[in-house]
Amino acid sequence: GAGVSQTPSNKVTEKGKYVELRCDPISGHTALYWYRQSLGQGPEFLIYFQGTGAADDSGLPNDRFFAVRPEGSVSTLKIQRTERGDSAVYLCASSPSSGKADTEAFFGQGTRLTVV
Amino acid sequence: AQTVTQSQPEMSVQEAETVTLSCTYDTSESNYYLFWYKQPPSRQMILVIRQEAYKQQNATENRFSVNFQKAAKSFSLKISDSQLGDTAMYFCAFMTPNTGNQFYFGTGTSLTVIP
Numbered sequence: 190g191a192g193v194s195q196t197p198s199n200k201v202t203e204k205g206k207y208v209e210l211r212c213d214p215i216s217g218h219t220a221l222y223w224y225r226q227s228l229g230q231g232p233e234f235l236i237y238f239q240g241t242g243a244a245d246d247s248g249l250p251n252d253r254f255f256a257v258r259p260e261g262s263v264s265t266l267k268i269q270r271t272e273r274g275d276s277a278v279y280l281c282a283s284s285p286s287s288g289k290a291d292t293e294a295f296f297g298q299g300t301r302l303t304v305v
Numbered sequence: 306a307q308t309v310t311q312s313q314p315e316m317s318v319q320e321a322e323t324v325t326l327s328c329t330y331d332t333s334e335s336n337y338y339l340f341w342y343k344q345p346p347s348r349q350m351i352l353v354i355r356q357e358a359y360k361q362q363n364a365t366e367n368r369f370s371v372n373f374q375k376a377a378k379s380f381s382l383k384i385s386d387s388q389l390g391d392t393a394m395y396f397c398a399f400m401t402p403n404t405g406n407q408f409y410f411g412t413g414t415s416l417t418v419i420p
Contacts, residue, residue: 220406231309231396231410232350245407278348284406294408296342296350 191215193297195281201303202271210266210300214283221264222294223256224280232280238264271304278302307332309399311411318387319419325372326382326414328397337401339373339380340408344394353395356380387418 194213202208214221219240224232234248241261249255253271258264268275278301282294308331318324330339341353356364356373363371368388372381384391397411 222407224408224410229412231398231412232408234407234409237407248407280348280350282350282408293352293355299348301348 193281193283193295195279195297195300197300198298199301199303201305204271204273204304206271208268208271208302210268210279210302212264212266212281212283212297214262214264214281215285215295216262218283218285218295219261220284220294221258222282222284223264223266224282226278226280226299228277235266235279268302271302273304276302276304307334307399307401307409309397309409309411311397311414313414314412315415315417317417317419318384320387320389322387323383323385324387324416326384326395326397326416328380328382328411330378330380330397330399330409332378332399332401334401334403336403337399339371340398340400341369341371341380341382342396342398342410343391344396344413345392350396354382384416389418389420392416392418 196211221238223235226232236256237245238258253269256266278299280299282296284294310329337358339356342350343353344350354366354369368385370383394413396413399409
């Protein structure tokens with residue numbers, strides 16, 4: 190597709206379970222970002238990839254959260270031992286470059302995670 | 306630390322009228338970019354307009370324009386000739402290459418265009 194694709198669109202899981210959220214960025218985009226948006230809030234940064242490596246993971250809240258991008262395209266956000274406080278919309282964005290004047294981040298529609 | 310503040314949680318405007326959404330930010334960086342994103346109920350963030358901090362001229366995109374006051378660290382969005390399709394959440398965002406290119410978002414303003 191032409192845009193950033195995130196799957197699943199919605200995910201309901203039980204407290205304590207493990208979940209994986211997938212992001213398929215725009216083809217050729219080297220930069221990929223994960224954000225978390227809680228109800229009534231703006232998106233909060235989680236992690237940023239440049240190619241295959243995590244260039245900045247300072248936003249990951251704790252060691253239950255982990256993300257990978259093994260081939261520099263698709264990324265997976267992994268959450269272990271989910272808690273009710275993890276319920277939020279998880280947004281992924283990609284960008285063709287980083288730090289340049291014409292940089293624009295293209296967002297997916299997000300995955301709404303609900304932990305019950 | 307970089308912070309973005311949107312002090313108007315909700316706003317409304319009559320169709321065809323003009324509305325201004327406020328945003329202030331705080332940073333010690335000199336090289337940065339400012340953005341307004343629109344988020345409709347579909348959840349997808351859509352770029353509305355972008356401003357480079359080194360440019361003094363205010364950015365415009367059709368019915369959307371900004372008032373960028375660098376010294377005051379203010380970046381407001383003006384929407385002219387409001388349309389029903391403008392109804393959405395609007396987020397002000399800040400990005401600097403010096404802090405990993407991450408975007409810092411405000412808490413958003415919910416805009417309703419009234420027919």
